Amino acid sequence: MRYYQLREGTPRLAAKTGDTLYDLTDAKPQLRTFEDLLTTATITDESLDTITDRLLEDATELSSDVRSDGAVAAPVSSGEVWAAGVTYRISEEARKAESSMEDMYIDVYDSERPEVFFKATPSRTVGPDERVGIRADSEWDVPEPELGVVLSDGEIVGYTIGNDMSSRSIEGRNPLYLPQAKVYDRCCSLGPCVRSAESLDDPHDLEMWMTISRDGEVLYDDSTNTGKMVRSVEELVDCYTSHNAVPEVSVLLTGTSLVPDDDFTLREGDLIEIGVEDIGTLSNTVVEV
Structure with missing residues (x-):
C-alpha cells in the first residue's frame, strides 16, 4: 500500500492499491495525515494496511490527475x-x-x-x-x-x-x-x-x-x-x-x-x-x- 498526502484545501490522506487511489479522509474524516494513521495503528494494535483495507469500501476513488500538478505534498511531517x-x-x-x-x-x-x-x-x-x-x-x-x-x-x-x-x-x-x-x-x-x-x-x-x-x-x-x-x-x-x-x-x-x-x-x-x-x-x- 502507498500513502499520499494531498495538499489541496485541508490536509487529506490517500492510499493507492494497485492502480487505484482512494481518499481515506473521505471514509474517515479523523484521518487527515499519515501521522493520524500511525496513531490509529498504535491505539488499535493493527497494521497500517489492515486499517486501510477496512476503509477502502467507503473511500472515494480519486482520478489520476489528483497525483499531478503539485497536488501531492511531502508524505510525512517528519519531526x-x-x-x-x-x-x-x-x-x-x-x-x-x-x-x-x-x-x-x-x-x-x-x-x-x-x-x-x-x-x-x-x-x-x-x-x-x-x-x-x-x-x-x-x-x-x-x-x-x-x-x-x-x-x-x-x-x-x-x-x-x-x-x-x-x-x-x-x-x-x-x-x-x-x-x-x-x-x-x-x-x-x-x-x-x-x-x-x-x-x-x-x-x-x-x-x-x-x-x-x-x-x-x-x-x-x-x-x-x-x-x-x-x-x-x-x-x-x-x-x-x-x-x-x-x-x-x-x-x-x-x-x-x-x-x-x-x-x-x-x-x-x-x-x-x-x-x-x-x-x-x-x-x-x-x-x-
Missing part, C-alpha cells in the same frame, strides 16, 4: 530527517575525491560504526514538485538520491524517496563543514508517498534511478540497486535510534550510489527526478537559496 553516509562504494570514492582528508572516508566505509548525521527539520524539507535549494555560497552542488526509512517510535513502518541535497565544495574544504554542506533552506525533499513496510518485499533489492535535466536536455541518467549498500537498513536504524531520543515520527536516509561526474554542478532551474522501484518518482526543480 526530523537524518541521513547515513558512505554506505555505497561510489559514495566513499566521491567523498574521497572532493576532500583533502580522504583517508577518513575509507575508515567510515570499512568501520563497524556507520556515519549517521542530522539532515533536516520539517521547515527545511520540501515535497514533490517543490523547489530544492542550492546554496548561493557554494560552487559545486549535487543531488543525492536515497531510499528513506520512515520510523514511528523508532520502528520501521514504511519507505519513501529522499533527495539529500549537498554542497560538495563546502564539505570538500573541510569535513567539519559537513553541517553547512548538508543543512540549509530547502536542503531535503521527500516523496511522493510512503510505501508500507509490510507491503515491500525487500528494501535491499530495489532499483533506483535518477535523471537531471536542464532546459529540456538530459544531462545525467543512471541507475543502481539498493543491494549495493554495504550496510543493512536495520543496522542503520539501530545506529540512529540507539542512545538517541528520536521523534515520534522520523525519516532516515540510507545513502546514495548515484553520483554525477566531478565536473557537474546543479544550476537554478534544473529538474531532478529520482525513482525507486515499488515506491514511485520524486521530482523537484532547483532554486538558489
